[in-house]
Amino acid sequence: MQIKNVFNTARRNTSSTLLLIIQAALTIAILANLVSMINNRLDEMDRPSGIDESVLLKINLYHFGQDFRGDEVLNNDIEVLKQLPQVESVTRTNQVPFDGSGSSGTFSNKPFEEEGGLRSQTAFYRVDENFAETMGLKFVAGRDILIEEKTDLIEAQGDYELHEAVVITSQLAQALFGRVDVVGENVYGMGFTGRVVGVVERLETPWPKWMDASRSLYWSRTANNAPFQRIAVRLTDSANVEEAIQAIEKTIYETYPDRVIQRLETYPQIRARHFSIDSALIFSLTLVLGMLIAVVSLGSIGMATFNVERRTKAIGTRRAIGATKSDIVIEFLTESGMILLAAMVIGIPLAMLLNWQLMAMFSVEQLSWGYPVAVGIALLVLSLIGILYPAFKASSIAPSIATRTA
Amino acid sequence: MFFYYLDLAVRSIKRTPFVSGLMVLALAAGVGLTITMLSVYLQLSNNPAAGLKVQPYAVQLQTQPEGRETGYWGAFRQVTYRDAYALTHSDTDATKLMMFKSSFAVKTENPTTKPVMETVRITNGSFFKMWEMEFIAGSVWSDQVDKEGGFDLVIAESLATQLFGNKDAMNQIINLDGKPYRVVGIVKDYHPMPKLYDLNNDIFVGERMFIPISLTPTEKFGTSGNNNSWKGEPINTYEDRLASEILWLQQWVSFDNAQQKEQFTQWVENYIAEQKLLGRFQSDDPKMFLRTPEEWLTINDVVDEESTLMVAISALFLVICIINTIGLLLGKFFKGAPAVGTRRALGASQAQIFSQHIVEVALIGAVGAMLGLVFAFSILNVLDAILNTGSQLGYGLTEIHWTIWFYAPAISIAAAVIAGIIPAWRICRMPPSLYLKIQ
Structure with a gap:
């Protein structure tokens, strides 16, 4: 009974029903791809390094003293730095993970x-x-x-x-x-x-x-007296990072003044630098995600409100000839649910199609079916919740409206 | 008539503030995001040489045997020292420049200042001419220095201020790794977006210090750019490095006329033949390529894939915003159908009703564009902050690209009008009698 009514209503408002279906289908397709892309990037940024990042510092040193003897100076640095209470150990290396x-x-x-x-x-x-x-x-x-x-x-x-x-x-x-x-x-x-x-x-x-x-x-490294040197410092587990950095900087300049600490970084800093483009992309994608949900849900509420207003007379008539309040509410819910189901039928393959298109053009990973299905179900639940208020408003239309405005 | 429609539009928007607000917000979101991503994209695909009076060319020389040029580091985007030297010192009239990037501990004579690291471009005097850099004091070092070497230095205005404050920086001594250099010229800061002349790394950061490349053999400068080597050859001394097949310099040329170009090309062809005869260039048909700035930007793949991806995503989002607006407009216009019926009955034509509604959506679009710009500006600021983390990229990548001031209103109004066409068409086709009856 409800379904037949819903179909009749849809036939009479083809364009707005179609619009709602297209909008929801596109939303499913885009949202699914967005969520998948964000997840993949987050995974990439989370990749393990194999080192104890939380206690490590990387220091780039540039020496400009004449007749600089790298091995002597740096080996001395290691001995002196190890005396600091915050320092556990020090190593000389040509490179460290994520540093670029x-x-x-x-x-x-x-x-x-x-x-x-x-x-x-x-x-x-x-x-x-x-x-x-x-x-x-x-x-x-x-x-x-x-x-x-x-x-x-x-x-x-x-x-x-x-x-x-x-x-x-x-x-x-x-x-x-x-x-x-x-x-x-x-x-x-x-x-x-x-x-x-x-x-x-x-x-x-x-x-x-x-x-x-x-x-x-x-x-093992060979003799290296080049002006540019790199060390990694392991702090003790209890060391305060800020204090440790100050103490290390002071020591480095004291033991050999003719140099510049070109860059001293903690691992969170190194990672943020390495993944800055990914962070920017995640920020942008999340922004699109949020705005998409906001625009579509506000828009749907707006359209539902119009629908109730437009159908006031019809609803009044139906109430006058015996439809109960809950009939009206259920009818609105059924309509909304069916639009979303139709949108899922179109939107899920559309999501995969969009993904193929994106994969062909960019290095985007393959989308698994789970994403559009989950997004579709989530949208279905959201739209059912969203329609509740307009539906109850519609159900409270007095049957007498039908008689008053003919 | 237009102003009458505008008046009607304002009234109509006032009648439905919630839905009109929604449409403005949806368009602002869609347009704001699109122009943000477009701006980043345009910034990246900008050609900074577009304004130069004489077009420069990047030089590519096929020194590798076939099959090696597409190795790990890509096609020969840099040149060897010996080739760069030979081409630059050739007896040809072209403007020729060779260069690389290095970094030094920089310290003034003032004993209280701490040394700072500064990236330095090591080049010959043509650099300033080719990129049309503006001297605010002094000038480039002499040709004599370009031939024989000399501890002269040109710095950018911002660095002069940073090192010397209000004091005149001209003729001051600056120590680079302990070696004293004299400031002979001060130029306006030059930060082409992106840094066309050297796209190997840090492509958004221009240098602020320039020293003569003629000092290289004696001062044994290190490079902080890329070294691309395809040949396993022992490098034990600096002389080995200069004579090696390692690609680590950038070379550009420019010509005042066609004869100069012809003369230079001829010279290089002879040079290539000579080197082939010596057994150095092992390719079957070794070539030189002169690349225009546009070609050079494409070859170096400057535009990040991410920025193109975001333009595509934001365009999709804009499509959803437009569909959303179509739905809302349909509802809104039909709500006003009785008034339209009255106006039609009083003699308004379909075309007039259509124009009236299009003016209304264009107004909504214009407001959306303004809001979208504000919105774009704030997203760009956040993006700028994220991208500048640890100075991997330079500044200004996310500044609003100037063309956006035209794109933003155009995109927004076009979006609104596209969204408005169907609803406006539907409403103007309504038979007036239908709504007159129920009134």
Whole structure:
């Protein structure tokens, strides 16, 4: 009975019913894609680094003193900084995860001259013996590099660098060897070769946004007297970060004044910088999401109010010939529900279509069916709630209206 | 007639403040978001060389063998030192410039100041001419310095103020990594959006300090730009680096006339043939490409995918806002149908009714545009703050692009009118008798 009435009403107001269906269908399609995109970006920003971010600081130092001897100065820094009560340990490294600057190269499980090796773009860390402990790396196989295991330059072999000990990430081990425990294997790069002594669970690259996940390795650094130096400092668990930073800055300038702290950052700062475009995108997408919901729901309420006004006479007549108040309310709810169901029928495939279109043009991930279905159901519930007020208003139309205005 | 319609429109809007307000808000939201994203997009795809009197060209030289040029770092977007040097010092009349970026600890003679890091462009004197930079004091270093080297320095106005305050910065000594340089010129700050002349990194931050590239072999400057190497070659000394195949400099040329271009191209062709003969250029047919600024921006893929994506999303949102407005307008116009019936009966034509309603929606659109601009301005500020986190990107990316002042009202009114056409058409087609009867 209700359904027949709803169809009759819809036939008489084709354009507004169609508009409502189109609007809701488009809304489902866009909302589903927005929610999916926001979720994917959030996941990307949450990716683990494999290091103890909460207690780590990264410091870029630039030295301009004449005859600067990097190894002497920096090794002294480490000793002095470790005396500070807030500092647990310090390491010298050419790069740190998420920082955006560092070295990478192609690595393989076979020498480059040989055919058929597996290859992977890899971030390579040149570090001192305090690296694993300072960063808080977790070993899944083998051990850390030892202080006596150095890097040698073998000039006879075309300036090959030979690394006595290399530690690689489990992701790189998987990519090159198809398994995790690869202790004892050799890895080869352009001008490098090294023996794997340990595998860590994870060590993110400096550019996770642009490079394959966590394919990194590290070996011991060679002499480095360049003006630019980078260290990572591990604070004690109880240290106050602000106080620690002040103490560290003071110490750094005191031990060797002819330098500039180019950048001192905590991990939240490094991550915010690395993911600034993602944050901006998430902000923009969330804004669209919020505004879309606001515009569509306010608009629907507006249209429902008009509908009640327009149908006043018809409703009055129906009340006069016996329809109860609840009949009227149920009729409005049924109408709204059916519009939304129709919108879901169109909107869910439309969401997938929009997703394909976006995937073709941008690096957007595939949309799973769950998103448009969930969004459709949520909109259905919202619109049923939204229609309640106009429906009750309609149900209170007096039957006498029908007689008064003919 | 128009003002009469405008009066009717204002009255009609006053009669239905809630729904009219809703429409204004919906349009403001849709338009505001669209112009925000369009502004960011336009800012990114801006061609900062559009206003230059002489068009510069980026130089690409095919030094790599075939198959290597599309490696990890993309097609040869930079040049080697030896090629840049040869082309710049060629006996041709073109304006030629070679350069790279470095950073130094900068300190004035004032003992109380702390050293600061500053990015420095290391280039030859043509730089200022090619980008038409304006000197407010002094001038570029001499040709002599470009040939033989000299510790001269040109700084930007803002840096002069930062380092010396109200004092005249001309002829002051500034220490770069402890080496004293003399200020010979002060230029107006130059921050092209994006930084066309070097799109390798920090493409929204222009430099404020310029020193002669002729000092490079003796001072052994490091680079803070990108090094793209395709050849595994041992680099043990700075001389090795200068003689290597590493791509790390940017090179631009400009020509006053066609003869100059012809002469330069001819010279480079001979140079390429010579280098091929020496066995250095191993490509079958090594070429030089001269890229216009437009081509250069496209090759370097400056426009972030995210900004294009957001333009598409905001356009979709605008479509929803328009559909939403159509629905509301249908309801609103039909509510006023009895008045329309009366006006029609009194002699108003269908065209007049149609125009009257279009004026009304255009008014709603105009108000929506103004609100949308305010709205866009506040979103841009938030975006600017997020993007500037840790100075990965520079400032001003999200400033409102000037063309937006035309786009905003155009988009908004067009959106409103598109939304208004169907409802206005429907209402003007109503037979007047229908509504006269029920009155």
